[in-house]
Amino acid sequence: MQTLIHVxxxxxxxLFIVGIKRLSxxxxxxxxxxxxxxAMLLAIVAAMLDIAHxxxxxxxxxxMGLVAGSAIGAYLALTVRMEGMPELVGFxxxxxxxxxxxxxxxxxxxxxxxxxxxxxxQTAGMTTTVGVAGLPEAAAxxxxxxxxxxxxxxxxxALSILVGGVTLTGSLVAWAKxxxxxxxxxxxxxxxxxxxxxxxxxxxxxxxxxxxxxPLGSITLLYQLLAVAVVASFILGVTFAIPVGGADMPVVISxxxxxxxxxxxMTGFVLYNNLxxxxxxxxxxxxxxxxxxxxxxxxxPLTNVLFAKFSLTGGDKEEYINVKSGDPVDAAIALANASxxxxxxxxxxxxxxxxxxxxxxxxMLEERGVNVRYAIHEVAGRMPGxxxxxxAEANVxxxxxxxxxxxxxxxxxxxxxxxxxxxxxxNPAALDDENCPLYGMPIxxxxxxxxxxxxxxxxxxxxxxxxxTLFESDKTLMVFGSAKDVISSISEELKQx
Amino acid sequence: MxxxxxxxxxxxxxxxxxxxxxxxKVPHTLHTPLMSGAxxxxxxxxxxxxxxxxxxxxxxxxxxxxxxxxxxxNVVGGYLVTDRMLxxxxxxx
Numbered sequence: 192m193q194t195l196i197h198v199x200x201x202x203x204x205x206l207f208i209v210g211i212k213r214l215s216x217x218x219x220x221x222x223x224x225x226x227x228x229x230a231m232l233l234a235i236v237a238a239m240l241d242i243a244h245x246x247x248x249x250x251x252x253x254x255m256g257l258v259a260g261s262a263i264g265a266y267l268a269l270t271v272r273m274e275g276m277p278e279l280v281g282f283x284x285x286x287x288x289x290x291x292x293x294x295x296x297x298x299x300x301x302x303x304x305x306x307x308x309x310x311x312x313q314t315a316g317m318t319t320t321v322g323v324a325g326l327p328e329a330a331a332x333x334x335x336x337x338x339x340x341x342x343x344x345x346x347x348x349a350l351s352i353l354v355g356g357v358t359l360t361g362s363l364v365a366w367a368k369x370x371x372x373x374x375x376x377x378x379x380x381x382x383x384x385x386x387x388x389x390x391x392x393x394x395x396x397x398x399x400x401x402x403x404x405x406p407l408g409s410i411t412l413l414y415q416l417l418a419v420a421v422v423a424s425f426i427l428g429v430t431f432a433i434p435v436g437g438a439d440m441p442v443v444i445s446x447x448x449x450x451x452x453x454x455x456x457m458t459g460f461v462l463y464n465n466l467x468x469x470x471x472x473x474x475x476x477x478x479x480x481x482x483x484x485x486x487x488x489x490x491x492p493l494t495n496v497l498f499a500k501f502s503l504t505g506g507d508k509e510e511y512i513n514v515k516s517g518d519p520v521d522a523a524i525a526l527a528n529a530s531x532x533x534x535x536x537x538x539x540x541x542x543x544x545x546x547x548x549x550x551x552x553x554x555m556l557e558e559r560g561v562n563v564r565y566a567i568h569e570v571a572g573r574m575p576g577x578x579x580x581x582x583a584e585a586n587v588x589x590x591x592x593x594x595x596x597x598x599x600x601x602x603x604x605x606x607x608x609x610x611x612x613x614x615x616x617x618n619p620a621a622l623d624d625e626n627c628p629l630y631g632m633p634i635x636x637x638x639x640x641x642x643x644x645x646x647x648x649x650x651x652x653x654x655x656x657x658x659x660t661l662f663e664s665d666k667t668l669m670v671f672g673s674a675k676d677v678i679s680s681i682s683e684e685l686k687q688x
Numbered sequence: 689m690x691x692x693x694x695x696x697x698x699x700x701x702x703x704x705x706x707x708x709x710x711x712x713k714v715p716h717t718l719h720t721p722l723m724s725g726a727x728x729x730x731x732x733x734x735x736x737x738x739x740x741x742x743x744x745x746x747x748x749x750x751x752x753x754x755x756x757x758x759x760x761x762n763v764v765g766g767y768l769v770t771d772r773m774l775x776x777x778x779x780x781x
Contacts, residue, residue, distance in 0.1 A: 207729055208706060214722055215714040221774040224725050228767040231732065238735040242742040249749050253741045256753040260760020267761070268768035273776075279769060280724045287730040287762040290737050293755035297740035301748035343693040448723055451730040451762075456700055458736040463692045469703040470732040476707025477726035481719060569716065576719030583717075583776045594716055 192244050199237035200466040206230035207470045211477070217589075234466060273584045274541040277574040278369045281362045281444045284451050288358025291454035292424065295351035296417050298461055299401055302344075303413055342402070347460035349398025349420065354454040356394070356424025357431055361447050364432035365440050369573055375437020377500060383434060384498070390427040394420050435497060438615065441574040442485050442496045449478025481575050488569030488595075490631040511650055511658065517668040519677055522609070522644045523684030525668075529606035532556055533598065534565045535635050536578050539612010539647060543674035546585035549611060552682045553587070565591050566598045566635045568616040595635055608640035610661075612647060612674050618659045627657060643667045646677045721773045728766025734759035 210227030213219040242248050264283070271279045367373035380386055397420035405413045435443050452474025459467025486493050526532060534553065540546060553563045565582065572578045582592065602608060610617050617637045621629040637643045638661045645667060661667055670677050690698075714722050737759045740752025 207732075208710070211707070211726070211729075212710045214718060214725055215710070217715075217718065217777050220718055220721060221771065221778050224721070224767060224770045224774055227725060227729060231729070231734075231763055231767070234732060234735055235738070238738045242739055245742075248742040252749050252753040253738060253756060256737070256741055256756025257760055260757040261764045263757075264761040264763065264765030265768055268765040268772065271769065273773070276720060276724070276769070276773070279765070280720075280727055283724070283762045283765050283769075284727050284730070286758040286765075287727065287733060290731070290733040290755045290759035290762065293751050293758065294733055294736040294740055297743065297748045297751040297755060298736070300751070301740065301743045304748065343691070347693075445723060448727050448730070451727065455730045455733045458733050460693065460696050460700075462736050462739065463696065464735060465696070465699050467732055467735060468696050468699045470729050472700050472703035473707040473710075474726045474730040476704050477711050477722060480708065480711045481723055484719070567716070574720055574723065576716055576721070576723075579717040580720045580773050580776070583773075589717070592717070 192240070196237045196241045196244070199233055199240075200464065203230040203234040203237070204466050204469045206233070207473060211473055272544070273546075273581055274544055275370075276580060277441060277444060277572075277577060278366050280574065281366045281369065281440075281447070284444065284448050285359045285362030285366070287451040288355045288362065288447070288454050290355070291451070291458050292352050292355030292359065292421060294458050295348045295355065295398075295461060296421060298344075299348050299417060300413065303405070303410065307410075344461055345399050345402035347457055348402075349395045351454060351457040351461055352398050352417075352420050353391070353394045353424050353427075354450050354457055356421055357428040358447050358450045358454055360425045360428030361432040361443065361450070362428075364429055365444050365447065368432075368437050368440050369444075375440075377436045378433040379500060380430065383430065387427060387430055390423050390430065393423040394427060397423065431497075434500075439489075439496050441570070441572075441577075442482055442489075442493070444574060445478055445481040445485060446493075446497075447478070449475050449482060452476075452478060485570055485575055488633070490633060511663060513663050514650065515665075515668050517644075517670055519670060519680035520684050521668055522670055522677075522681045523688055525607050525642055525644070526552075526556060526561070526609075526681065527559070527685060527688035529556075529561055531562045531601075531605040532564070532607045532609065533602060533605050533637075533640065534563070535571075535608060535610045535613050535617055535637055536565060536567070536582070537571050537611060537613020537616060538573060539614075539674050541572055541577065541581055541612075543612060545611060545674035545678055546581045546587075548675050548678040548682070550582070550585040550587050552678050552685070553591070555682055555685055563591060564593055564598060564601075566593055566595065566602075568595050568613070568635050571613060571616050595633060599633075599636055602636045602639040605640045606642065608637040608643045610637050610643060610645040610647075611678070614647070614659055615657065617645075617661050618657060619664075620657065620660050624660075629657060637661060638664050638666065641666065644670055646670050646672070646674050648673060717777070721770050721777070724766055724773065725770040728763055728770060731759045731763035731766060734763055 206226050207230045210223045213223030368375050397416045401416040452471045456468045456471025556563050567578050617635050619638045620627040621632045621634045737755035741756045743749045
């Protein structure tokens, strides 16, 4: 039976790898996700067989957890709007972290109680086998006077609590900032880094101490130490995420995604289960690669994203001068006479749910023989690839979507650039103003087009508090309003042209 | 004989490399589904959670049940939402 279970785990590991590999092409991606989900099902069935095989099981508890979790997960997944995807992924991520943390806590309580039972059984002169479902052989060998868990376990459990807890509360902060429940501003505490370090030491210290200093019979002390470790890891997750500004949250979500994988791998170390280690590290690698890609897109090192305060120096607090604003009619006239148009979507398009309206406008332009393209900046939106998902939802053809590096040279040959709710990614100050916090970030040069229309709710600064010099350019016309309304009226006006 | 911890470390390091090799090829378009799909995989902690929920001792089992719930939210929600996104990508093929 054990062999069957472990072979199943192995098959599941392979399927996870196949699933991730096939996720790299649009054609195979959907089946890849199904393969991965099937692997998860296999793993769950094998785990149930495993525990059923080990002895008595509280099926009621297990069943309740399975049903409740599935129902909540399905409800959230099926009701979310595509615009809210980043928050939801952040939330799911947090749940994964919470699970890892709880498993570690449960594991140590169980091992400790089982150890006590074992010892008292021995002193009573009985030979008895205590149900140690799921506990590894290596740990079981040390049964006797020693705890059921080895020092190895103490470290991996403490790490599991640490990474799991940070993933949970860090993800919740990211969720709150993206959702707007919490302001997107950066929050710094005095001695922020020192606080983080202290919390890290407390979490690991209390987690490890739970194994070495708790005498038999004082389970309260065990509970207290575990509680200290868990609470400290939760606080650390918060202090880790609050200094990161709203615009940088995608990086944090991506990094926490990596953490949740590592937390799962740590759980694998606690259970000596290779399936958990393999799939956890795959996720760890995925999150890390996406994090690095996003940091490169902003031309900032990760440490800068996580810890740096945006310095509000230089001219960034200046008022806007010479901003020209127009109405949809102006835009419609310009578009009617254009032959090359580039759309630059940003978070405003997502927030205003303007993807469908945008596609309708684009279709209309195409019918008139206009060459329409979309320029996608790697950090546009609130998560990597966010714009692609939204535009895919609106059925925008792939061949109209261009990555920044493939289209940036074409702006100067285009008649009109329509910037929809994007700000920092089109700020020319990033190119030439060394005092600008965005300096060095590659941008989409909308200012190089013959004419630029910027659709935006107001002149409010982007996250960086930066003035966008594009808005002051002679070639730029601001069209204020919500992206959806403005674009729909442009389409209406275009029909009259 | 290597200790289980060391064997685990070998597996961990190798799997990180496999992940890195596989993922550097994923196109930008698919980054969001990749993230949420990978995120669903991290719900594999469900295996550990199930073990805990089956423990005979009350406190450990209750905490285990909470872990099962949290992990299932991650797993079911993660896969469904990824599928919803990928469906949109595929519609035009």
